[in-house]
Amino acid sequence: MTATLNSRADEKKPPGSSSTDAKQSDYRPSPWRRWAPVIMVSPMAILASIFIFLPAVLTFIGSWFTIPLAGGEWGFVGFANYQRIFSDARVIQAIINTIVYSVGTIVPSLVIGLLLALAADSLTRGRALVRTLLFLPMTANLVAMAVVFTFMFDFRSGVANSLLGMVGVAPINWLGSTDYSLLTVALVGIWRTASFTMMIFFAGLATVPDTMHEAARMEGINGWTRLVKITLPVMKPSVVFAVVMAVLQSVQAFDTVRVMTDGGPQHSSELILTMAWRMGFQYFDLGAASALSFLMVLALLAVGLWQRKVLSGKDER
DSSP: OHHHHHHHHHHHSOTTHHHHHHHHHHOOOOHHHHHHHHHHHHHHHHHHIIIIIHHHHHHHHHTTEEOOTTOOOOEEOTTHHHHHHHTOHHHHHHHHHHHHHHHHHHHHHHHHHHHHHHHHHTOSSSHHHHHHHHHHHHHSOHHHHHHHHHHHTOTTTOHHHHHHHHTTOOOOOTTTOTTTHHHHHHHHHHHHHHHHHHHHHHHHHTTSOHHHHHHHHHTTOOHHHHIIIIIHHHTHHHHHHHHHHHHHHHHTOOHHHHHHTTTOSTTTTOOHHHHHHHHHHTSOOHHHHHHHHHHHHHHHHHHHHHHHHHHHTGGGO
């Protein structure tokens, strides 16, 4: 009886199943398949360790010492560097300027980038050409473009004041006035960041199914309502990524300020990075510069953790 049952069970098995199971049980991944991901990721991991993680660790260590620029022994000072930067009016001004610059750059860049992405996505012809032209500011060398904008905003012969003169407005000292210097470098930041956010939003629009737009049109949902209720919620990962990248770019602004205003006049356009550079290589206070730089690293880390929390959905509980 047992032999009969076993023979019937064998008859019910699909042909070749026993050999297939044997092959699967005998299968062993080759060493290459096991180590291929590690080998492929290693170059980027090594570069990140050398140029990102190692400098961050050294910055943290250096923030607790006085560091002779010409070499010599480091002297442990504890929290003295942090106390010194928070008691320095120039550093406080740089922090305030960075916050103002970031807010004044991030919000317009996101709005302009979204509008440009919607306009480019609505085109039926020439979409690739328009997208390429709109992305050109992000690919341009920022130092070279800062030099160009310096000439454009020149008080005597700049294009900006020439245009204002055509409408009867008095010339503005864009780069030499404490009232306009930060605004001027922020305009350049908007010009560059809006190009980048446009590409992110354009990629996000491609993830919205056409069926959702068709269903919305059938329900009479169009315009602003469709954008807010349907398009942006579906594009949530792209929106969060665009916000984070805009924050990172605004907080790390350096080249534009260094070339156009050098933080002046009277530190009115000084940002955290330019102030850290000045403390280290003009005031020769590498310990305080390390402390200020490490605080910025912590701020950027907080932004990254916020992005991870939002994308994981924990903020919706």
